[in-house]
Amino acid sequence: MDQLEQYRIFLRVAELGGFTRAAVALDLPKASVSTAVRRLEATLGAQLLHRTTRRVQLTREGALFLERCRDLLGEAEELQALFREEPRLLRGRVRIGMSGSMAARLVLPQLGAFLQGPSRPGDRTGRGRAPGRRGPRGIRLRGPHRRGR
Numbered sequence: 001m002d003q004l005e006q007y008r009i010f011l012r013v014a015e016l017g018g019f020t021r022a023a024v025a026l027d028l029p030k031a032s033v034s035t036a037v038r039r040l041e042a043t044l045g046a047q048l049l050h051r052t053t054r055r056v057q058l059t060r061e062g063a064l065f066l067e068r069c070r071d072l073l074g075e076a077e078e079l080q081a082l083f084r085e086e087p088r089l090l091r092g093r094v095r096i097g098m099s100g101s102m103a104a105r106l107v108l109p110q111l112g113a114f115l116q117g118p119s120r121p122g123d124r125t126g127r128g129r130a131p132g133r134r135g136p137r138g139i140r141l142r143g144p145h146r147r148g149r
Contacts, residue, residue, distance in 0.1 A: 014056075
């Protein structure tokens with residue numbers, strides 16, 4: 001079992017307040033969950049959980065480790081997501097400011113292909129408050145910005 005897996009198991013035990021609940025949530029035997037936390041504590045040289053027959057509570061070291069563990073696992077998930085091969089949906093508004101000649105040379109020749117691309121439910125292309133005429137798929141087309149107006 002790798003270290004990140006031990007961290008994930010510890011996180012679930014701490015969040016759910018017990019080894020049995022964590023084992024059910026993780027679909028692991030209770031003994032595996034308990035062993036993973038014991039090994040993690042041995043590796044760290046600190047007791048993370050105070051165990052009684054009825055409940056599990058975080059120690060002071062356990063609370064500190066839990067906070068850092070959440071951060072680390074979140075970062076690890078983001079790192080893995082960067083390299084997944086599943087298609088990613090990009091969301092948000094894109095504003096591009098450039099001269100008219102640059103737009104004519106670079107953007108306008110590619111705009112047709114972009115507009116022919118697949119539309120996804122929830123696309124809200126160019127729905128800002130910028131003045132100008134509305135183009136296909138809701139894209140706002142504006143002339144050059146002039147200072148002093």
